[in-house]
Amino acid sequence: MVTIAKVAxxxxxxxxTVSRVLNxxxxxxxxxxxxxxxxxxxxxxxxxxSARNLRRNESRIILALAPNFSNPYYSKILAGIGDLSQSLGxxxxxxxxxxxxETERRFLELLESRRADGxxxxxxxxxxxxxxxxxxxxxxxxxxxxxxxxAAPVVSVDNFAAARETVGHILSLGHTRIGMIGAANALISxxxxxxxxRETLLAAGVEPRAEDYAEADGDYTFASGRLAAMRxxxxxxxxxxxFCVSDIIALSVIAAAQELGIRVPEELTxxxxxxxxxxxxxxxxxxxxxxxxxxxxxxxxxxLLEHIEDPGKAPEQIHLPHTLTVRESSAAPNPN
Numbered sequence: 124m125v126t127i128a129k130v131a132x133x134x135x136x137x138x139x140t141v142s143r144v145l146n147x148x149x150x151x152x153x154x155x156x157x158x159x160x161x162x163x164x165x166x167x168x169x170x171x172x173s174a175r176n177l178r179r180n181e182s183r184i185i186l187a188l189a190p191n192f193s194n195p196y197y198s199k200i201l202a203g204i205g206d207l208s209q210s211l212g213x214x215x216x217x218x219x220x221x222x223x224x225e226t227e228r229r230f231l232e233l234l235e236s237r238r239a240d241g242x243x244x245x246x247x248x249x250x251x252x253x254x255x256x257x258x259x260x261x262x263x264x265x266x267x268x269x270x271x272x273x274a275a276p277v278v279s280v281d282n283f284a285a286a287r288e289t290v291g292h293i294l295s296l297g298h299t300r301i302g303m304i305g306a307a308n309a310l311i312s313x314x315x316x317x318x319x320x321r322e323t324l325l326a327a328g329v330e331p332r333a334e335d336y337a338e339a340d341g342d343y344t345f346a347s348g349r350l351a352a353m354r355x356x357x358x359x360x361x362x363x364x365x366f367c368v369s370d371i372i373a374l375s376v377i378a379a380a381q382e383l384g385i386r387v388p389e390e391l392t393x394x395x396x397x398x399x400x401x402x403x404x405x406x407x408x409x410x411x412x413x414x415x416x417x418x419x420x421x422x423x424x425x426x427l428l429e430h431i432e433d434p435g436k437a438p439e440q441i442h443l444p445h446t447l448t449v450r451e452s453s454a455a456p457n458p459n
Contacts, residue, residue: 125168133162184214184239185427188230190222190246191342195399196369196416197245200266203420204243211428213240222246222341228253234261241427243420244268248309262430266423268310269440276430276438278423280445282312285412286319286366288447289394292410293364294327296455298392300335302362304351304372308341313368316396320366335362339372348375356383356391363391363456370395370402370411377407377452388454398448407451415443 131141136155143151144159162168187204189197201217208215216239218230233239234257241262247254251270257263258275269277293301303320306313317336324331337355340347348367352375355361367373373395377387385391387407395402398413422443430436 125166127168130159130162130166130168133166134158182238182240183212184216184233185424186216186218186230186233186239186242188218188220188227188242188244188246190220192217192219194343195401196397196414199399199416200245200420200423203417204424205420206417207421207424211424213424213428220246222248224251224253231257231261241431243423243427246310249311249314250309262427262434264423264427264430266419268312271311274438276426277440278419278426279312279440279442280412280414280419281442282315283319285396285445285447286316287323289396289410289412290320290323290366292447292449293366293392293394293453294323294329296364296392296453298364298456299327299329300362301329301364301366302335302337302355303366303368304348304355304376305336305338305368306341306343306372307338310341316366316368339368339375343369343371345371345375345378348372349379352376352379353383356380356385361385361391364453365391365393367393367395370397370399370409373409373411373452374401377409388452390457392453392456394453398446403450410450410453411448413446413448415445418443 127141131137134141140151140155141159144156185208187201189201192198192201205215220226220230231242234242243264243266245266247265247268247270249270254270255273258273263275265275265277267279269279290301301324303317305317321331335355337351339351348371355365356379365376367376373393376393380387380391387393395409395411398411402409402411422441
């Protein structure tokens with residue numbers, strides 16, 4: 124096995140000088156660097172990455188905490204994190220937390236024991252207070268969801284602006300009775316999307332009605348969305364359009380409408396949020412807000428690595444662009 128000492132002997136240099144070249148640490152003459160590089164090639168030297176990590180007090184492991192990585196939204200973000208980490212020589216430990224606080228805490232203990240260099244927290248609830256201790260001591264990025272005021276970077280889309288744009292689109296079609304199906308969870312995106320729905324209606328002179336708002340469960344399940352849709356639609360004075368907090372909920376609304384004999388979009392406009400693959404698997408194709416999921420993952424990792432390199436870097440809130448994608452499920456209200 125070729126060691127760094129053998130490389131140094133081959134070059135006629137000290138081990139310390141060769142180490143500075145390998146680690147790009149300290150001043151070394153260009154000619155010396157070239158001599159070391161030639162020796163590495165000739166001797167087929169491979170650095171001991173584990174030993175280098177130990178010396179640098181780093182693991183080259185990143186935590187990615189997700190509530191449920193079978194959710195297509197989270198799986199695309201995780202794919203983005205994984206793609207970039209591989210090219211940068213990092214490993215990602217994907218942690219399926221089930222939104223359980225004890226599980227989340229247990230994974231973050233890996234930061235305390237230096238078995239991970241930083242963490243990307245997906246699906247973080249807005250009311251989590253215990254996370255402040257970790258954010259103050261370890262590199263941590265909040266992706267998509269976040270705790271307002273937490274001293275940790277945020278990478279997301281502007282959920283409030285996206286909701287306003289979507290509801291504005293529905294209003295522009297001529298709808299005035301616009302309902303919403305949210306979710307019974309403590310995610311900031313749910314709150315911002317609901318606020319966007321409400322404030323856009325008020326700005327247009329339309330008073331949101333309590334009976335036009337319903338909630339699915341906190342995990343956006345299809346079954347709970349269908350039940351919420353039935354409460355919203357199975358009555359004579361139903362809304363003519365429904366803005367949904369997620370695509371899965373929107374698809375469940377379309378299914379419930381079909382069961383009730385309500386045609387989409389002829390008699391009911393339905394919009395979603397996220398633009399997961401299911402949105403164009405059957406007609407009507409869903410009008411929805413497309414989030415750059417893969418890019419959210421990549422950007423989160425880039426920001427995390429910046430904070431690992433510079434622990435004193437001020438946390439920032441980064442909004443990546445969203446796109447309102449208009450498809451078949453939205454149309455002008457039926458005049459009959």
